[in-house]
Amino acid sequence: MPFTLAIVGRPNVGKSTLFNRLVGKRIALVDDRPGVTRDRREGDARLGDLEFSIIDTAGLEEVKDASLEARMRAQTEEAIRLCDAVLFMVDARVGLTPADHVFADLVRRSGKPVILAANKSEGKVGMAGAYESFGLGLGDPVPLSAEHGEGINELYEALAALM
Numbered sequence: 638m639p640f641t642l643a644i645v646g647r648p649n650v651g652k653s654t655l656f657n658r659l660v661g662k663r664i665a666l667v668d669d670r671p672g673v674t675r676d677r678r679e680g681d682a683r684l685g686d687l688e689f690s691i692i693d694t695a696g697l698e699e700v701k702d703a704s705l706e707a708r709m710r711a712q713t714e715e716a717i718r719l720c721d722a723v724l725f726m727v728d729a730r731v732g733l734t735p736a737d738h739v740f741a742d743l744v745r746r747s748g749k750p751v752i753l754a755a756n757k758s759e760g761k762v763g764m765a766g767a768y769e770s771f772g773l774g775l776g777d778p779v780p781l782s783a784e785h786g787e788g789i790n791e792l793y794e795a796l797a798a799l800m
């Protein structure tokens with residue numbers, strides 16, 4: 638069984654963008670409208686000399702009999718259960734939202750090793766989300782730009798330490 642990393646976080650923080658970058662193909666749908674249908678995706682990822690399996694989460698399926706949040710939660714819990722480590726992603730530009738805390742609680746309770754990533758950190762430094770995310774109790778954030786490929790070396794170091 639390869640080492641499996643699950644990318645977890647509320648919609649729109651950039652999980653699928655990072656997933657696509659690490660898998661090297663456009664498998665996951667990237668969309669800036671939270672709430673479009675997106676399934677859980679798994680792929681073979683590579684980061685430098687590290688090879689691992691990766692799970693993209695928080696597809697919001699249009700299921701009528703479950704609330705959106707319950708659905709997202711169930712999907713995220715399943716991915717956390719399956720993985721060896723979690724990459725918990727927040728949006729450095731927006732700052733923490735109530736949904737970030739809901740997902741952070743799931744990650745914390747799982748007891749799985751976690752890499753905290755503050756995405757959308759390109760350009761300006763010291764944005765709200767990166768500072769606030771220190772308070773999640775999930776360790777020091779790795780500033781990342783999934784879209785522009787920044788912070789990938791720091792992500793490599795954090796992942797290499799867990800594998």
Ligand code: GDP
Nearest residue numbers: 649650651652653654667668669757782783784
């Ligand atoms: P997900 O819902 O967490 O999977 O987020 P997506 O990967 O679908 O991305 C949501 C939006 O954020 C899209 O418009 C992306 O282009 C944008 N995005 C993703 N990564 C970055 C980044 O590093 N910087 C900026 N500025 N935007 C990003």
Ligand code: MG
Nearest residue numbers: 652653666675
């Ligand atoms: Mg996505």
